[in-house]
Amino acid sequence: MNVFSPPPPSQQRNRAETELLGGILKYSSGVMRPVARENFRSTPEGQALEEEFQSPDSEAKMPELVKRAVDLAQSDKFYRLERFCQRLVAEEVMNKNILHAEEKRAEIEARAALPVQGSGGTLELDPDLKMPAYFEGVEWHLQPGGWDGYDLYGKSANMAFMNIYKYAGFAAVPFNTNMSTQRADVIRSLPKKHYDRILEIGCGPANTLAVINQIFPDAELTGCDLSESLLVSGFRRAQTTGLKVHLKQRDARATGEPDNHFDAVVSYAVHHEAPVSVNVEMFAEILRVLKPGGDLVISDPPPFRAVEPFHAAVLDWDTVHREEPYFSEASLANWDKELTKLGFVNVKSFALGECSYPWVTLASKPLA
Secondary structure (H helix, E strand, O other): OOOOOOOOHHHHHHHHHHHHHHHHHHHHHHHHHHHHHHHHHOOHHHHHHHHHHOOOOHHHHHHHHHHHHHHHHHOOHHHHHHHHHHHHHHHHHHHHHHHHHHHOHHHHHHHHHOOOOOOOOEEEOOOOOOOOOOOOOOOHHHOOOOOOOOOOOOOOOOHHHHHHHHHEEEOOEEEOOOHHHHHHHHHOOOOOOOOOEEEEEOOOOOHHHHHHHHHOOOOEEEEEEOOHHHHHHHHHHHHHHOOOEEEEEOEOOEOOOOOOOEEEEEEEOOHHHOOHHHHHHHHHHHHHHEEEEEEEEEEEOOOHHHOOHHHHHHHHHHHHHOOOOOHHHHHHOOHHHHHHHHOOEEEEEEEOOHHHOOEEEEEEOOOO
């Protein structure tokens, strides 16, 4: 008797399509991009740009230097083809997720309605919270409708993402790096061994909070985010897995938390998704809610000043072509200087991996 039951044709098709897209991404970032990089570096203009990027006054000239790097990169056919593949994959990963979710809509909705064993956390949504002007209308990462634009976002497993991006090699994430360990590496950069209360701004579906819990299991964890759907899905996942977190729908510029309340604040992949002026307001709010002596750790794509010219062109591409409108603005900024001006101390930035990713910024609130 044959007990093997093959998956339905639609499921087989979805898996085949996502594996194909994963292969395209792997070849794009692992083969074509290195060729384009060598072509860039072999030109006189590319060599001159590498010297200028390392000059003492490079930060002041960075907008002009990045523009020259972009123009030179785009003159190469391997770069243009590699970027075409990146755009194709970025679009299709979102399309595949929606198709996958629609085929399983009844199952997903039934599963989402099941009761879960509570873990003692809380979820606070704010129906009166208005989306900031800079946030509205942006289909982040080419996600149709943005974070809350589709009712099954967050309720279904992101199968396309897992199958396609397992090789990394997209946006600021270098090819063939281990994304599963990068969050933990960032959190371990915090200077102390123990924290009583930790806040994460822009916490999304609580993925980073789960990692924080693994490293600081005794800490009380709070997260805030603008997106209702991400918070709802994150809270359900936390309840299911026994993670005790307090999730709140808040603007990171006005968290509603008490003064001097948290021992540490974490920010993971947030600041490139807002204008510099908004980030400065976030930093001021973080300074307010941190206890004296409390620590801040930020992980975001690296600034242009920390990468070579070719990679700066790759990063700049995301601003327009992957629906990241503030990516280049943030990459031109210097968070060390902004934090220092606000009154943070012990400010320093450094890279944890190749291509300066993850890029980490540490700072502390003064004791007095």
